[in-house]
Amino acid sequence: MQTIDLSKIGLREMNKTLHAQAANTNQTTWEIVNPKGAHAIACGLDAPIEVTVKGSTGYYCAGMNQQATVNIKGSAGPGTAENMMSGKVFVDGDASQYAGATGHGGLLVIKGNASSRCGISMKGINIVVHGNIGHMSAFMGQSGNLVVCGDAGDALGDSCYEARLFVRGSVKSLGADCEEKEMRPEHLEILRDLLAEAGSDAKPEDFKRYGSARNLYNFDVDNAAAY
Amino acid sequence: MNKHDPKGIPHTTPRQSATFTQDVNSDIRRAAATGIYDIRGGGAKRKVPSFDDLLFMGASISRYPLEGYREKCETSVTIGGLHAENPIELDIPITIAGMSFGALSGPAKEALGRGASAAGTSTTTGDGGMTAEERGHSNKLVYQYLPSRYGMNPDDLRKADAIEIVVGQGAKPGGGGMLLGQKISDRVAEMRNLPKGIDQRSACRHPDWTGPDDLEIKILELREITGWKVPIYVKVAGARPYYDTTLAIKAGADAVVLDGMQGGTAATQDVFIEHVGQPTLAIIRPAVQALQDLGMHRKVQLILSGGIRSGADVAKAMALGADAVAIGTAALIALGDNDPRWEAEYNALGTTAGAYDDWHEGQDPAGITTQDPELMARFDPIEGGRRLRNYLKVMTLEAQTIARACGKNHLHNLEPEDLVALTMEAAAMARVPLAGTEWYPGKPGTGY
Numbered sequence: 230m231q232t233i234d235l236s237k238i239g240l241r242e243m244n245k246t247l248h249a250q251a252a253n254t255n256q257t258t259w260e261i262v263n264p265k266g267a268h269a270i271a272c273g274l275d276a277p278i279e280v281t282v283k284g285s286t287g288y289y290c291a292g293m294n295q296q297a298t299v300n301i302k303g304s305a306g307p308g309t310a311e312n313m314m315s316g317k318v319f320v321d322g323d324a325s326q327y328a329g330a331t332g333h334g335g336l337l338v339i340k341g342n343a344s345s346r347c348g349i350s351m352k353g354i355n356i357v358v359h360g361n362i363g364h365m366s367a368f369m370g371q372s373g374n375l376v377v378c379g380d381a382g383d384a385l386g387d388s389c390y391e392a393r394l395f396v397r398g399s400v401k402s403l404g405a406d407c408e409e410k411e412m413r414p415e416h417l418e419i420l421r422d423l424l425a426e427a428g429s430d431a432k433p434e435d436f437k438r439y440g441s442a443r444n445l446y447n448f449d450v451d452n453a454a455a456y
Numbered sequence: 457m458n459k460h461d462p463k464g465i466p467h468t469t470p471r472q473s474a475t476f477t478q479d480v481n482s483d484i485r486r487a488a489a490t491g492i493y494d495i496r497g498g499g500a501k502r503k504v505p506s507f508d509d510l511l512f513m514g515a516s517i518s519r520y521p522l523e524g525y526r527e528k529c530e531t532s533v534t535i536g537g538l539h540a541e542n543p544i545e546l547d548i549p550i551t552i553a554g555m556s557f558g559a560l561s562g563p564a565k566e567a568l569g570r571g572a573s574a575a576g577t578s579t580t581t582g583d584g585g586m587t588a589e590e591r592g593h594s595n596k597l598v599y600q601y602l603p604s605r606y607g608m609n610p611d612d613l614r615k616a617d618a619i620e621i622v623v624g625q626g627a628k629p630g631g632g633g634m635l636l637g638q639k640i641s642d643r644v645a646e647m648r649n650l651p652k653g654i655d656q657r658s659a660c661r662h663p664d665w666t667g668p669d670d671l672e673i674k675i676l677e678l679r680e681i682t683g684w685k686v687p688i689y690v691k692v693a694g695a696r697p698y699y700d701t702t703l704a705i706k707a708g709a710d711a712v713v714l715d716g717m718q719g720g721t722a723a724t725q726d727v728f729i730e731h732v733g734q735p736t737l738a739i740i741r742p743a744v745q746a747l748q749d750l751g752m753h754r755k756v757q758l759i760l761s762g763g764i765r766s767g768a769d770v771a772k773a774m775a776l777g778a779d780a781v782a783i784g785t786a787a788l789i790a791l792g793d794n795d796p797r798w799e800a801e802y803n804a805l806g807t808t809a810g811a812y813d814d815w816h817e818g819q820d821p822a823g824i825t826t827q828d829p830e831l832m833a834r835f836d837p838i839e840g841g842r843r844l845r846n847y848l849k850v851m852t853l854e855a856q857t858i859a860r861a862c863g864k865n866h867l868h869n870l871e872p873e874d875l876v877a878l879t880m881e882a883a884a885m886a887r888v889p890l891a892g893t894e895w896y897p898g899k900p901g902t903g904y
């Protein structure tokens with residue numbers, strides 16, 4: 230395992246080193262110490278490596294991730310794993326706003342709670358939150374799955390498209406054009422896989438599914454009050 | 457004797473209202489019939505103070521002109537040298553503005569790349585992501601990073617020669633994008649991860665940052681991902697140019713793209729286009745002032761857009777302090793948009809060449825703002841590219857002609873002192889004297 234002391238080499242050198250890892254690198258496990266809430270740690274990775282950050286991170290940790298697995302052994306700042314394409318990101322603590330925003334693929338697991346706008350504009354990413362999520366989560370969510378083992382805040386799934394939202398606890402309120410949907414066997418299947426991958430022992434049968442009512446898909450003046 | 461008027465009292469002539477004009481009345485009838493606001497493409501059609509209200513004085517005894525065709529007048533510009541390892545080097549200061557694939561057809565994007573590359577300048581992606589056509593045919597391609605993040609991926613980001621974070625557009629400061637269902641082909645839908653045929657509303661705010669402090673961190677992230685190699689531009693609408701330019705510079709932008717209210721859009725509400733934002737002429741000096749106050753003029757480049765049509769406009773923008781300009785609508789017209797050769801078809805759509813602006817409906821007779829395969833086939837990207845190159849060359853020659861007449865051996869040496877204004881409004885906005893005077897409204901020390 231390679232260890233990088235961020236307080237010694239600085240952000241640029243650290244990311245440069247990680248970016249230099251090719252698909253066939255032998256150095257597949259990395260540890261970053263002294264992150265001290267720095268921004269943009271391990272963003273833009275594109276190799277099958279595993280990076281463990283020993284502490285809390287600032288904005289955009291693991292942003293735009295491809296292939297890599299990033300473990301955050303602390304809490305994560307805003308925009309963690311934003312626009313992730315593939316790979317996995319695990320946050321041991323809580324995540325701030327916009328976790329997994331616009332993500333196209335991969336898996337984001339938050340062991341604690343996630344703040345507002347979790348999965349905003351999600352485009353294919355899978356997100357599993359062991360705790361609760363804040364308001365406006367999955368706003369304009371396009372595709373992918375958001376799984377919440379705890380409760381969801383206000384305006385869940387507002388103006389969402391085809392993203393699937395699964396919540397085990399309560400939903401404070403649904404956003405515009407978001408409704409509860411039938412849980413079909415294929416959904417239980419998706420849930421089972423995601424919960425297993427995320428290390429959660431929650432039972433798929435305890436969740437409810439939410440998604441777009443598709444009333445706002447094409448503009449209709451009679452729906453204007455919903456906006 | 458008039459049979460309706462048996463007493464022989466003379467009629468007054470029918471008088472149209474200056475308030476309820478034919479245009480206004482047709483808007484009211486349209487609204488009453490449909491219940492939906494009017495959506496269209498293009499920029500503000502109303503008349504606003506513009507570059508047409510400025511004139512160059514030229515040279516005489518007190519100033520010394522340069523010989524046309526014999527003495528050099530440079531046109532090159534470098535954008536983004538402040539923080540980027542590989543700044544953008546352009547032969548001419550006229551760039552092609554970001555226009556989305558989706559709004560424009562694939563071949564139209566290809567033609568923009570061909571024309572811009574042949575003229576030695578850059579082109580820009582748009583909402584919806586980067587297409588292989590435009591990357592392939594553009595020597596220098598600027599990748600837009602927009603609130604919707606449609607089609608946004610790190611592979612394309614790394615293929616870009618510069619990144620433009622779009623905060624706003626002059627046609628709709630504070631507004632998001634709109635691509636209506638009829639233009640969502642399979643290819644567009646796939647690039648945007650959305651079902652075919654539904655209206656796509658692009659967000660008006662970025663999903664993962666708000667405000668200037670966050671923007672600074674977002675720029676840091678983009679630089680880290682691209683290894684600090686390429687310049688990062690920030691595009692803002694002409695809303696509060698002094699503060700927006702200041703904040704963009706503070707956040708670490710290499711260049712500021714400033715878009716006035718005449719600037720085109722693919723589609724938004726007509727009321728937005730006509731009533732929100734400031735004229736291009738009014739936004740330059742405050743932005744340049746911000747650059748100067750921070751000691752960043754000519755270090756952070758200012759790229760101006762919104763209604764740029766000719767070499768004269770280019771020269772005037774540069775004289776007022778811009779480093780380069782960007783064109784959208786004019787480039788589309790050069791490609792063949794709104795050409796009278798399609799008049800019969802424009803008539804069939806209830807409009808006329810020059811006025812056609814329903815770009816969002818996807819029925820463009822010229823085959824440019826459409827995804828319909830039959831209409832698209834009318835447009836030849838090689839011919840379109842050649843026309844755009846010609847037009848860019850003509851604009852450059854025109855700007856050089858003016859600069860030489862003002863005694864300048866580089867377009868960047870044009871200065872406000874070369875200009876006068878024809879109207880009080882233009883004098884105030886451009887901060888150059890009203891023709892025949894030494895004065896403009898607001899001139900420091902004059903008490904007015």
Ligand SMILES: Cc1cc2nc3c(=O)[nH]c(=O)nc-3n(C[C@H](O)[C@H](O)[C@H](O)COP(=O)(O)O)c2cc1C
Nearest residue numbers: 553554555556582583719720722762763783784785
């Ligand atoms: C068809 C069309 C599509 C556009 N799409 C975008 C876009 O995707 N992103 C963006 O920032 N601006 C977009 N714009 C605005 C241009 O980038 C630019 O600001 C504007 O066209 C400049 O004004 P002009 O048209 O008068 O030259 C678009 C403009 C047009 C005409």
